Amino acid sequence: MNSSTLEMRNISISFAGFPALRQVDFTLEGGSVHALVGANGAGKSTLMAVLSGTHDHYTGQITIDGQPVTVKLPHQARTHGIHLVQQEVDVALVPTLNVAENIMLDTLSEPGHLHNWSDIYHHAQRLIDQLGLSINLRGRIESCTLAEKQLILLARALSHKCRFLILDEPTAPLDQAESERLFALVRKLKAAGMAVVFISHRIHELRDICDRMTVLRDGRLVSDDSMEGLTNEHIIEKMIGHQLEDIYPPRRPPHSPETLLRIQGMHDKDKLRDISLSLHRGEILGIAGLAGAGKTELCKALFGATPSQVESGELNGKPWKPKEPYLSVELGLALVPEERRKEGIFIDEDIPMNLSVTADDSFSRFSIFNSRQALSWAKDIMGRLGIRASGPLQKLARLSGGNQQKVAIGKWLRSESQVLIFDEPTKGVDIKAKTDVFRLIDGLAQQGKGIIYASGEFAELVGLCDRILVLWDGRIVAELNAADVDEEILLMYSTGGTPA
């Protein structure tokens, strides 16, 4: 492949008067990986939406190898070899089509084309092999994991003559091993002359695979540098405009010995085996595990969102077994789910509506929804979590990915719940917002609530939790004091290892 250079110059775009990008320049070289970073809502996805032909109302120029090109429609971008693997994978997949059809979607949707199905499957298989993925081509999209969905979209991009590949937060749903596999692939594509844009909030990964880095802040270009010599501190400072002193809150005073929730011998149909755990008042209990270990299954089963069998259990001193989500909420249990876009928020509603639906009726005394109170509460939460939007009445669908996550977390902060279960709460959330989320969760624990915090980000578990349970293949394989462990120890247990 001959490598090409793409330049975006002076790109500006507004939505209903809100400037999402202001005169941004961005240069992409073939044979290199280019990091695009910035806080939630900085404009990363919007800049890449422009480049992939999603918007036609921007101003500015795009050239490839010095030649001006028109990119105002998705097919125009594709003609130039520009392909985007979106941040919200579900939006780009068609659930009624199978895996192979989703991979070959662009070819299948070309008008006036007669398809040779054996060619289609053959081509899809070749792409899957190239990605080192083992997946049933005739399988349903629904039964794919997030990591698989991501790779299906990547395969779709590679089904064309791709010169410029955009990966918008590709590692958010991946664990460390899956990310490594993706990086190996990205390195191969780069060696073949492709230009890759890589967006991520995991700052430590950037130096692994990126050659250059562009930083956006509030829709403006802040810097464009070679990755060489940049430290994590430099990157954070460029992103948020100042240094970040402490990522984790100071150690909490010891929590109460009182048991808030206890469960003995929990099983489910597919994954969970003989889970026993207890949670104390004021404690943050971490659940560590790689993708597929059963963290999400455990969170959902505890909340009663999926069926499980339990030998015995207690909540707030009374016998209890998880049954149905609405009963859990009545008993003071809350779950912030992993796939928030699908399960945790109302995408077509505005921010106050989303923040108040779970707030225990406190805005709807006598069934009258008090929108003024809801609005002032929304403004407060937006300030505390740094939610970037054109205003509180913006629909969730129009917020950036990370800002949607913050709304999903924010809506529980007012609740009367005694036990809060967080499933990967910081996924897709920028570094500053992460520290805000940690502080909020720490504050909830200090108020005497019990927190269950499931995550594949082991550094976060060590930094935030009191005690950590490690899940491996649906079982708890270790119970550790957070003060005595580090990331390596968690990684060892979570890959099924035992101490030498």
Ligand SMILES: Nc1ncnc2c1ncn2[C@@H]1O[C@H](COP(=O)(O)OP(=O)(O)OP(=O)(O)O)[C@@H](O)[C@H]1O
């Ligand atoms: N179609 C749209 N309509 C209205 N506002 C939009 C639209 N697309 C983007 N915006 C706004 O533009 C800003 C930039 O959003 P963008 O999605 O580019 O952020 P991002 O840098 O990708 O953030 P994240 O890290 O959270 O994914 C946000 O404030 C967002 O609400």
Ligand SMILES: [Mg+2]
């Ligand atoms: Mg984005």
